[in-house]
Amino acid sequence: MPLERTLVVVKPDGVRRGLVGEVISRFERKGFRLKALKMTWMTREQAEQFYEVHRGKPFYEELVKFVTSGPVVAMILEGESAISVARIMIGVTDGRKAQPGTIRGDYSLSILENIVHASDSEESFYREYKVLFSDLEVVSDY
Numbered sequence: 756m757p758l759e760r761t762l763v764v765v766k767p768d769g770v771r772r773g774l775v776g777e778v779i780s781r782f783e784r785k786g787f788r789l790k791a792l793k794m795t796w797m798t799r800e801q802a803e804q805f806y807e808v809h810r811g812k813p814f815y816e817e818l819v820k821f822v823t824s825g826p827v828v829a830m831i832l833e834g835e836s837a838i839s840v841a842r843i844m845i846g847v848t849d850g851r852k853a854q855p856g857t858i859r860g861d862y863s864l865s866i867l868e869n870i871v872h873a874s875d876s877e878e879s880f881y882r883e884y885k886v887l888f889s890d891l892e893v894v895s896d897y
């Protein structure tokens with residue numbers, strides 16, 4: 756089983772609703788190791804880079820506005836099959852359709868304001884984490 760890293764971001768709705776500890780706690784209890792953690796308020800430029808694959812989609816402007824509407828808490832997590840396991844733990848995009856027991860299934864009733872983001876592939880992880888972290892902010896093995 757591959758040791759992987761993934762990026763998880765608690766979005767502005769999750770921060771506003773006081774769910775940061777809950778999200779971190781779920782990933783820690785699952786067995787993931789935190790490699791980096793920060794609170795930051797994304798600029799429009801960062802949001803555009805972060806969501807560049809969605810540029811041109813009908814919800815793009817709304818998405819950029821939402822993700823820059825308040826601070827986010829971003830983390831890099833490491834563990835076995837981190838990318839696919841984190842995606843299972845957050846649930847499908849639309850909080851109304853996400854399974855109970857998943858983060859979105861338990862806390863969101865919206866497709867836009869869905870509490871949390873997690874990278875969907877290794878390629879996305881490398882692109883996304885560089886928008887929010889410098890390599891100096893990622894700790895070495897412990």
Ligand code: CMP
Nearest residue numbers: 809814818848866867868869871872873
């Ligand atoms: P995320 O997993 O961060 O990836 C892209 C984000 O765009 C998604 O979560 C939602 O916040 C948002 N999103 C995706 N599809 C829609 C949609 N149809 N309408 C509004 N927002 C969307």
